[in-house]
Amino acid sequence: MPKIELSRNDFKAFWETTVRYYELDPQGVMHNANYVAFFDQAITAYFKHVNYDYLSDIEETNKDFHTVQVLVQYNKPLYFDQDIEIGVKVKEIGNSSMTWIMGMFLKETGDLVSSCEAVHVYTDQTTMKPTPITDELKAKLKFN
Numbered sequence: 001m002p003k004i005e006l007s008r009n010d011f012k013a014f015w016e017t018t019v020r021y022y023e024l025d026p027q028g029v030m031h032n033a034n035y036v037a038f039f040d041q042a043i044t045a046y047f048k049h050v051n052y053d054y055l056s057d058i059e060e061t062n063k064d065f066h067t068v069q070v071l072v073q074y075n076k077p078l079y080f081d082q083d084i085e086i087g088v089k090v091k092e093i094g095n096s097s098m099t100w101i102m103g104m105f106l107k108e109t110g111d112l113v114s115s116c117e118a119v120h121v122y123t124d125q126t127t128m129k130p131t132p133i134t135d136e137l138k139a140k141l142k143f144n
Contacts, residue, residue, distance in 0.1 A: 004073050004115040006103035011087025015045035016107065019082045029077035036070055039102050039116040042086035052140050063131055065098075065120035076106075076113040083107035093138050096130035097121045 017038065025031040047054045058064045078084065084104055091101040097119055104114040124131040133141075 006115050008105050008110050013046050013049045013088050014085045015042040016085045019078050035114050042088045046088040062125045066123045068121050069119040071117045073115045090142050095132050
């Protein structure tokens with residue numbers, strides 16, 4: 001599998017957080033499952049960054065994005081109280097799916113500690129089938 005190479009300069013939108021004690025595993029490093037939670041939170045922050053009201057859109061259209069694939073690359077461990085920032089951008093938007101690319105960086109050094117590629121499918125909540133992403137929504141989400 002090819003290594004995902006990213007730098008902080010690849011992104012315009014970021015979400016910042018600090019590693020908390022309860023996110024650590026018995027080895028004293030952030031548990032691997034928490035990386036996915038952080039990446040998911042960064043996507044939510046991206047929605048706010050581009051003024052996309054995610055919850056209102058679900059209520060108004062009865063459509064929602066479902067995560068269908070997440071690929072995480074772990075480069076370095078994270079420890080308690082480290083400050084990180086996650087860069088988020090849309091890699092590709094298709095007919096009913098979109099692919100995100102994200103990089104998790106140590107705020108102090110800019111080192112890439114993890115990267116993620118995630119695929120979401122826009123889904124009709126009644127039929128639970130993929131549905132086209134409107135051109136208007138594509139334009140709003142494709143900030144980068």
